[in-house]
Amino acid sequence: MNQMKNRLHGLTLLDRAFTATTDEELEALVASLPDDHRKALDELCGAREGGFTEPASRILAMRATAARGRLNGGLEQITTLLCDQCLADCIEALGDHSENPTEDELLEVTPALVEKHGLATVRMMMAGSVAGEAPASVALTRLLKHDDNLALPPVEHEEAIVLPPPTADDDIKAKRKAAKAARQADARARREQQARARHSG
Numbered sequence: 569m570n571q572m573k574n575r576l577h578g579l580t581l582l583d584r585a586f587t588a589t590t591d592e593e594l595e596a597l598v599a600s601l602p603d604d605h606r607k608a609l610d611e612l613c614g615a616r617e618g619g620f621t622e623p624a625s626r627i628l629a630m631r632a633t634a635a636r637g638r639l640n641g642g643l644e645q646i647t648t649l650l651c652d653q654c655l656a657d658c659i660e661a662l663g664d665h666s667e668n669p670t671e672d673e674l675l676e677v678t679p680a681l682v683e684k685h686g687l688a689t690v691r692m693m694m695a696g697s698v699a700g701e702a703p704a705s706v707a708l709t710r711l712l713k714h715d716d717n718l719a720l721p722p723v724e725h726e727e728a729i730v731l732p733p734p735t736a737d738d739d740i741k742a743k744r745k746a747a748k749a750a751r752q753a754d755a756r757a758r759r760e761q762q763a764r765a766r767h768s769g
């Protein structure tokens with residue numbers, strides 16, 4: 569049960585990190601990917617053969633795929649492709665400490681990663697590691713929640729939109745009324761017919 573809770577917590581962080589990344593940041597990140605990563609990303613997001621031709625279309629598809637894929641792996645697959653090079657650089661920078669780095673060790677290498685890959689990418693990479701249940705998940709989570717530079721922006725709670733109760737327009741109401749009157753007339757005619765048949769008998 570605790571493992572499932574940790575998994576959902578990691579996915580929530582990853583979702584927040586991806587959502588906080590602007591369209592411009594995503595476009596720039598996709599543009600920096602190797603061709604095979606971009607092709608895999610387009611296929612994952614439902615592009616036709618040849619991939620997306622418009623960056624804006626790709627971003628829309630990425631966000632839709634990520635939203636649908638929070639629990640089926642789609643979100644993780646997208647962010648893995650996006651953050652692959654950043655993760656490789658992080659592992660290289662950590663060296664012997666890469667398996668289970670401390671907060672201090674992570675803070676030592678992140679400035680150079682942010683400078684090279686951008687803050688949004690580093691956040692996604694770290695959140696993806698938490699979702700993947702990395703040994704350093706506790707340290708990564710603390711940084712994503714509390715560090716002055718790395719912390720994710722607060723979740724914006726949108727006001728719930730209360731929709732008015734559905735109302736049928738006048739045309740539909742008139743049709744329903746006419747249909748009801750026709751059913752009543754038909755039933756009345758059947759009753760009268762049955763009554764005449766009984767009396768004639």
